[in-house]
Amino acid sequence: MDFVSLFFPNYCLACSTSLVGGEETLCTRCIINLPKANYALEDNGIKDKLTGRLPIEYGLVFLKMKKGGVVQRMIHQMKYHHHPEIGVKLGKVFGKELIEKGLMNAFDIITPVPLHKTRLRMRGYNQSSKLAEGISYALGIPCDESLSIRKGKTKTQTRKSKADRWENVKDVFEVSNQQSIAGKRILLVDDVITTGATLEACGMHLIQSGCASLSVACLAEAQ
Numbered sequence: 001m002d003f004v005s006l007f008f009p010n011y012c013l014a015c016s017t018s019l020v021g022g023e024e025t026l027c028t029r030c031i032i033n034l035p036k037a038n039y040a041l042e043d044n045g046i047k048d049k050l051t052g053r054l055p056i057e058y059g060l061v062f063l064k065m066k067k068g069g070v071v072q073r074m075i076h077q078m079k080y081h082h083h084p085e086i087g088v089k090l091g092k093v094f095g096k097e098l099i100e101k102g103l104m105n106a107f108d109i110i111t112p113v114p115l116h117k118t119r120l121r122m123r124g125y126n127q128s129s130k131l132a133e134g135i136s137y138a139l140g141i142p143c144d145e146s147l148s149i150r151k152g153k154t155k156t157q158t159r160k161s162k163a164d165r166w167e168n169v170k171d172v173f174e175v176s177n178q179q180s181i182a183g184k185r186i187l188l189v190d191d192v193i194t195t196g197a198t199l200e201a202c203g204m205h206l207i208q209s210g211c212a213s214l215s216v217a218c219l220a221e222a223q
Contacts, residue, residue, distance in 0.1 A: 013086055014074050025089040026074075034093075035064045035071060037221060041101060045221065046193065054200045055207065057185070058106065058215035062094040065192060065220035075191060075220065079123070084130045087191075090219060091134020098139060098217075107187040107215065109180075110136050111147040113202050114173070131219055132189040147186075148202055149176050173202045175209040182210040193218040 010019050012027035019027055039045060039061060046059030065071040078086040098104075112128035120126055129145045136143035151174050175181060188203050199216050207214050 013077050013083055014070050025085050031093060037061045037064050049196045050200065054203045056215055057213040060217040061193065061221045062097065063220040064223055066223045071220050079127050084125045087127050087130025088134040091131040092138045095135040095138020104139060107141050108184040110141055110143040110187045110189060112145050113188065113190040113198055114148050114150040116150045128190050131191060135189060146176055147181060148205060149174050173205045175205050178209045181206060183212050185213045186211045188214060188216045191219050192222055194222040
């Protein structure tokens with residue numbers, strides 16, 4: 001293995017098959033066969049999940065995530081096996097789909113759900129920031145990961161009930177600079193939506209800080 005392939009593997013990080021010329025990170029077959037959510041813009045499960053909890057313009061989700069499936073494997077690779085490039089790649093593909101839906105000029109700023117500085121230091125990157133980076137590249141809209149701050153460290157949301165998830169995150173976010181948010185159409189990006197508690201807690205701070213509108217985009221919806 002040469003120096004380049006050490007950091008940029010020449011195999012697909014989803015199915016482990018060899019990549020061919022022009023492919024990077026994920027093979028064309030895996031990208032084509034991704035289990036897309038295919039939600040409509042106005043009537044979809046993400047907006048329904050957040051109705052009455054978080055007033056959003058668009059609720060966007062790219063993929064369906066089933067236990068043991070390819071999407072879960074990719075997300076685990078991205079979060080726990082130091083492959084942030086998966087997030088950037090999937091963010092670019094997600095961004096192209098948003099363009100096809102007519103959302104090329106729907107947002108002013110893209111921002112990820114933040115990690116606490118302790119977890120960020122341990123992981124080395126915020127996986128949601130990598131997704132936001134890819135979406136930003138595709139849409140040509142700036143990404144600012146400093147808009148929201150996670151001021152408290154929380155326990156993992158895995159295996160928590162809906163009520164426990166909300167209690168875990170309800171007071172942990174704050175806005176770093178209200179002037180940078182005021183009057184802006186914001187797209188808030190996260191990796192996985194389960195109950196929506198994290199998006200609700202983070203998004204409400206952005207709304208209360210005076211953004212013109214808030215939309216949310218999640219890579220995957222847990223099934």
